[in-house]
Amino acid sequence: MIETVFRTEDVPRPDRFDYWRELMSRTHAPLDLASEHSADFRAHQRTLRFGAVTVWPTAFHPMTIRRTPGLIRRSDPEVFHLSLVLQGHAEAEWGHREAVYRPRDWATNDSSRPGTFRTRAPMGHGNDVFRSVGIEMPKDLLSIPRDRADQVIGLPMSAREGIGALLAGALTQLAKDAGAYRESDGPRVATVLADLVSALFAHTLEAGEDLAPETHRRTLILRIRDFIGRHLHDPELSPGAIAAAHHISVSYLHRLFQEDGVTVSAWIRRQRLERARQALADPALRTVPVHHIAARWGFTHHSAFTRAFRAAFGLAPSDYRDRTLRAPA
Incomplete structure (x- = not known):
């Protein structure tokens, strides 16, 4: 595992938003960013690389993120991006489609698809930042067919129960215990995360039959171990x-x-x-x-x-x- 930390406070105030915009375009894909807080933009992000998969806990002032056809032609890393909303909410637009994501929702995006993503801070809490934890992975890592996976993009998915909660728990634990992982653990962790994202997509589409048998097996074991962990106190667990x-x-x-x-x-x-x-x-x-x-x-x-x-x-x-x-x- 390789960890990098970015803070806008590390650069002079007038340069902070430009610094963040350049960072987002360099670490993810070319993006057009705008914010009402650009004069004194605050943002913090940890980037955790597990093989080909990246996880990042982040908090930042509300902003608008656009991925245009021109930016896609300039560079397309061919990745899926999921963000677990922790604080605030987000709104997305793809042509005539719209979606709203609230805390404990998974928001999805595709680097090959133009769209607009707006983040909002929570109201009345004295905290003006949007918080989330994101995961980005190459499309080829998913074991669900590409045309089926494309149908999930944009659909809000719950992290309150089931596989969505299992993936949320995995990301939360990875962010909490990042120092416990060696660089050699990266590919194995990436496989686990890819299996969970594949299972979440398939569940959302009610298309579990599209998953590869090995992914079915690994995902089932993860669900079983999670079940055991939640019932260890029960002497009747058998x-x-x-x-x-x-x-x-x-x-x-x-x-x-x-x-x-x-x-x-x-x-x-x-x-x-x-x-x-x-x-x-x-x-x-x-x-x-x-x-x-x-x-x-x-x-x-x-x-x-x-x-x-x-x-x-x-x-x-x-x-x-x-x-x-x-x-x-």
């Missing part, structure tokens, strides 16, 4: 319950995990142990009994939890807590 929630057989569920070199039960146990380990290392939970933490993460027998924790981390839970929270001498 392969049968997981399979039923995803409308697949238990044997197929086991095959999915075996192809990744792990059993379902081992994956659940490891995730529960990791959550318990984090809780034991939290000073705010110092007075919570160990067996309560174990129960909170789905362990019904304290002795079994202690054995599993010791096998995973080399210490009994209470000893791990004491060592981790011990005050410096």
Whole structure:
């Protein structure tokens, strides 16, 4: 992963908007920008490159972005761009088509398609910036046919549930933990993101049959792992319950995990142990009994939890807590 940070505050005030305009055209595609705040434009963007895919959390003064036929002829990187609106809202126009995007909506764009994109700051919150996190990827990375993917562009897609929420969670985590990824992780992360975008497009079109089988498999595993993560506290979480929630057989569920070199039960146990380990290392939970933490993460027998924790981390839970929270001498 390669990270770059851009801030308009790093240049003199009169040059800030021109700096931002040149930056956007250089890092994305040639664009025509305009803003009522151009005299003192404020913007901040982190650019995170994972192989051929770019993720960027950004915040900026409201502006109008135009991609004209002339700019497309000048340069077209042949990419799809999705933005998750976090604060404010946006309006887009493509010929006679219009769309409005509000917080927790996915806004989509195509570098080959002319259009106008206007961002607005939230009203009455004392904060005059638009915030979003974007993802840009080559069209060829998607496993859905190009003509089908083209039909999605411009349609607002929800990030509140389902695959849209799964993609939003992935981007949020990537932006939060960017330093945890090495450059060699880039292609693998790009594959995961491309699968999620492909699945989101297919879901929006109700065209899941258009996805390649391997993308189906990888996306299903991501959904299952997300489901497990949200139900770790439930002691009734089992392969049968997981399979039923995803409308697949238990044997197929086991095959999915075996192809990744792990059993379902081992994956659940490891995730529960990791959550318990984090809780034991939290000073705010110092007075919570160990067996309560174990129960909170789905362990019904304290002795079994202690054995599993010791096998995973080399210490009994209470000893791990004491060592981790011990005050410096």
